[in-house]
Amino acid sequence: MSELWFVLPGGVDDPDRPSGGNRYDRAVCDRLAGVREIAVPGSWPRPSAREAEALARALDDIPDMSDVVIDGLVGCGVPGVIEAAAARLRVVILVHLPLGDESDAAADLVPLERRALHAAAAVVVTSEQAAARVADLHELPPDKVSVAPPGVDAAPRAEPSPGGGRLLCVAAISHRKGQDVLLRALDDLGDLDWTCTFAGAGSAPPAAGRVVFAGPLGGAALDAAYAGADLLVLPSRAETYGMVVTEALARAVPVLGTRVSGVPEALGAAPDGTVPGRLVPPGDPGVLAAALRDWLTDAGLRERWRAAARARRETLRGWDETTRLLSEVLRG
Numbered sequence: 440m441s442e443l444w445f446v447l448p449g450g451v452d453d454p455d456r457p458s459g460g461n462r463y464d465r466a467v468c469d470r471l472a473g474v475r476e477i478a479v480p481g482s483w484p485r486p487s488a489r490e491a492e493a494l495a496r497a498l499d500d501i502p503d504m505s506d507v508v509i510d511g512l513v514g515c516g517v518p519g520v521i522e523a524a525a526a527r528l529r530v531v532i533l534v535h536l537p538l539g540d541e542s543d544a545a546a547d548l549v550p551l552e553r554r555a556l557h558a559a560a561a562v563v564v565t566s567e568q569a570a571a572r573v574a575d576l577h578e579l580p581p582d583k584v585s586v587a588p589p590g591v592d593a594a595p596r597a598e599p600s601p602g603g604g605r606l607l608c609v610a611a612i613s614h615r616k617g618q619d620v621l622l623r624a625l626d627d628l629g630d631l632d633w634t635c636t637f638a639g640a641g642s643a644p645p646a647a648g649r650v651v652f653a654g655p656l657g658g659a660a661l662d663a664a665y666a667g668a669d670l671l672v673l674p675s676r677a678e679t680y681g682m683v684v685t686e687a688l689a690r691a692v693p694v695l696g697t698r699v700s701g702v703p704e705a706l707g708a709a710p711d712g713t714v715p716g717r718l719v720p721p722g723d724p725g726v727l728a729a730a731l732r733d734w735l736t737d738a739g740l741r742e743r744w745r746a747a748a749r750a751r752r753e754t755l756r757g758w759d760e761t762t763r764l765l766s767e768v769l770r771g
Contacts, residue, residue, distance in 0.1 A: 441529070442505040443473055443769065446497070448512050449480025456640060457657045458611065459682040460535035463565070463589050463761075464510055470762040484516030484538050484548060491517045498524040506769050508533055508563075511552070518554030525558040531768060532559045534573055536679045540615070553577040561768050563587050565680040566701030587765045588704070590758030591685040596749070597666050597692050603734055603741045604633035607668035607692075609661070609683040610675065612641030612652075617674035617697070623724035624674075624731060625650065631735045635672070638664050665690050669741075670734060673697065676721045681705040688715060691752050693744035695730055697721040709750035716744050 445468050451461045468474055477497050481490035494517060501507060507524065511534040514521050524530055532555060538548035556562050556577050562584045564570050570584045610616035618637060622644070625635060634649045638661065643652035656664055665671075671687035673696040680701040684694050688706075694716035696702045708714050717733075719726045733740055 442502055444475050444501050444505055444507045446509040446513055447478045448483050448510055449478050454657045455655055457655050466758040467762050467765055479513055483512045491520055495520045503527045515552040515555045516548055518551050521555040522558040530559045531561045532556060533563045540677050563768055565589055566704050568701045569679045585768045587761050589680055589682045590761040591689045591755050594689045597690040599669050602632055603669040605669040606633055606635040606672050607664055608672050609638045611639045612643055615677050617676050620722055620724050621672055621674040624728035627728040628731055668692050670695055675699060678702050685755055688748055688751050689755055691749045693748045707751055709747045713747040715748035715751045
């Protein structure tokens, strides 16, 4: 294999800016043999002209015919830079989330991303659903898009509480992640015993009583949040994969999520086919509240979900498998 380089967004290791994409990049970089990293600071995916030029210079310094994995957050908004690099490098773009899905204001990024992905030699995404969406959205040949789902680190099982009332939501605070939907659902559960911790970067709405916004958590603090949780709630309106789902399942914590994008793939099922939680439609606080009420009031349901989560935990893939799949794309 030729020389291998990985272009990362600046701040990939910043504990105050945790994200699934950053954790994915770091996990595979740490496992790819002989990889050389380039961290490019900038306001990605909308860089200034100076930041785009800095990326171009960094790519210019890479020897011809090298393999270069570029995080899509960095590369997909600057197709001119990617097209120039692809003339002499084998460029593989890793798409964690299509740029047009980042926010309602990102539609203008879609044609830029299309040019960048067409210039690349290969595209890697994190779920089968994402592969179909990216190929369709950008009119790519299906065989150009490969899937390398996120792995998960092994973790000790969490100790459940009898009533199951310790709810946890791990996600950057944004409209796409749906924290507003969860807050409205919780308003309907005032007669029940629960607490809900929101862990994630972003501007948090006012909270009081049983709702806590803990800010971004990582490392031991995030481990402790999972260890003290009975149920992970992920109310996202869109989610390419949902790494927090498998992070919860690695601790045998069931998941109440939304039936969007890659979340069903991440949630999966136990070997006997039972689902370790439930999926509900996105954007519907009434349905979400009803599912939470079922969890909080039905001890038998809690045990079924917990048993399925324990069984699903044994089938989760690790980061070595993710790295193997990415390496196969690079060898191809």
